[in-house]
Amino acid sequence: MAASLFEEFQPHSKEVWKNQAIKDLKGKDFEQTLVWQAEGDLRIEPYYSHEDLSSLPLDLVQGAQKNHATATWQNREKIIFSSEKTTNQLILEAIEWGANSIIIDFGEKDITAIDFKKLLHQIKLSEIPVFFKVQNQSVQLLEILSSLIPYQMKGGVQDDYLANWMSTGSLSNDSTSLLVQSIRKVQNHPQFKTIHIAGEVFHNAGANSVQEIAFTLANALEYVDxxxxxxxxxxxxxxxxxxxxxxxxxxxxEIAKIRALRYLWQKVLSEGYKFEKAAEIPVTISAQTSTYFDAALTPNTNMLRATTEAMSAIIGGADFLVLHAYNATFEEDETFGKRIARNVSAILREESYLDKVNDPSAGSYYIEHLTFELATKALTLLQEVDSLGGSIMAFEKGFIQNTIAQTHNSRQEAITSGKRIMIGVNKFRFDEKPFVYEAKEAQSSTIPLLRAQRLSEVVEAQ
Structure with a gap:
């Protein structure tokens, strides 16, 4: 019965569908009415079919995703270091309430002055990955850890000196040699990372998805070289x-962005560096919810944004998920906000079952096409950075900053004019308390720097 039912519906080509749509538009232009020109010069059609995949290197795109370790992800919580005892307590509480990976952000604190025995009390780095965010202190940190920990560690060091330079203007002459020492110190710790490529510095300055992929990979290639x-x-x-x-x-x-990053990284290694084992190297990606799209007013809408962002990260195949507190923008006490953030990840795993399928978007005509288009546009931009001498020289010439600034300014114009809707900011806004705008102190540098921004700032004080 089912077979005869389907026989009544003959397959039609995409061209047939498009001709019918043009007929139904009754004179309206198909391109202007139904085709969406998205950020990054992406052309989004209203309909995709299997025909759109025929020209794509689908085996390579999907193969890059298959190299992703598992369908599940680790819920990673970021904790700002205050004191050994307090931070240790926060870590243990985070683990108890659902976090299975931790970032300890030391800011500019002197690593050698910290008692790591107290800080890591009852925390075993072979069982839970702990990442240590420091500034140009990786070697000192690893020396301390090696004197305390006799087993193989999980986790890593987050000390991206290129991203730090782009946002602060500070760069040490011995950064590369120190990174070499750090890598060699943990060669016997296969699950401990020492090269952190922080692409969020571009996103939170206003970069679109194409720019974030390209500039993140440009920094990665700078490190490799x-x-x-x-x-x-x-x-x-x-x-x-x-x-x-x-x-x-x-x-x-955002789903496609993660997939495009994996595919493009393997493509660059394989074709640019002639690295035959590129497809065998897992591309580890940590995804964090955006602070750029956070709002200080109607704050509960931040929870909604964080939830869809988390779903994009998971479906895209992120290995680690970092959800910041929805109230981090406007409140010092983030206790409740962090609890909500942990619960978002837990619910997506325990109740939405998003950890049951590896690469769930594989085969989607739209997402597969979007993944390849993102990768293609990002590769063009990456080649432009390379033609300028790499990410360092491109940044010194102002190319990276100016490219991002154009996107951010365009978004600001769209949100102030109402062309772009941001719920709780320029539509359905509810001011629970008066907003006080605090201007950020300008950082001195001979070249423009990347400053973390929020899109909603431009209208919050209006």
Missing amino acids: QLTQAGLSLDEILNKIEFSIAIGTDYFT
């Missing part, structure tokens, strides 16, 4: 890399 020149092999380098990106509110584009 510097480290190979310092004597390390590609095997030693690539196994220690973790990419970190921010996930915005454009649901499907």
Whole structure:
């Protein structure tokens, strides 16, 4: 019965569908009415079919996703270091309430002045990955850890000196040599990362998805070149890399962004570096919810944005998920906000079952096409950065900052004019308390820097 039912519906080509749509538009232009020109010069059609996949390197795109470790993800919580005892308590509480990975952000604190025995009391790094965010202190940190921990560690060091330079203007002359030392110190710790590529510095300055992919990979290639020149092999380098990106509110584009990053990284290694084992190297990606799209007013809408961002990250295949507190923008006490953030991840796993399928978007005509288009646009931009001499020279010439600024300014114009809707900001806004705008102190530098921004700032004080 079912077979005869389906026989009544003959398959139609995409051209037939398009001709019918044009007929139904009754004179309206198909391109202007139904085709969406998205950020990053992406052309989004109203309908995709299997015909759109025929020209794509689908085996390579999907193969890059299959190299992703598992369908599940680790819920990683970020904790700002205050004191050994207080921070240790916060870590243990976070683990008890659902976090299975931790970032300890030390800011500018002197690592050698911290008692790590007290800080890591009852925390075993072979069981729970702990990441230590420091500034140019990786070697000192690893020396301390090696004196305390006799077993193989999980986790890593987050010390992206290129991203730090782009946001603060500070760069040490010995950063590369210190990174080489760090990598060599943990070669016997296969699950401990020492090369952190922080793509969120571009996103939170206003970059769109194409720009974030391209500039993140440009920094990664800068590290690879510097480290190979310092004597390390590609095997030693690539196994220690973790990419970190921010996930915005454009649901499907953010899914495709993670997939495009994996595919493009393997493509660059395979074709640009002639690295035959590129497809065998897992591309580890940590995704964090966006602070750029957070709002200080009608704050509960931040929870909604964080939920869709988390879903994009998971479906896209992120290995780690970092959800910041919805109230981090406007309140010092983030206790309740962090609890909500942990619960978002837990519910998506325990009740939505998003951890049951590896690469759930595989085969989607739209997402597969969008993944490849993102990768293609990002590769073009990456090649433009390379033509300028790489990410350092492109940044010194102002190319990266100006490109991002154009996107951010365009968004600001759209949100102030009402062309772009942001719930709780320029539509359905409810001011629970008066907003006080605090201007950020300008950082001194001979070149423009990347400053973390929020899109909603432009209208919050109106």
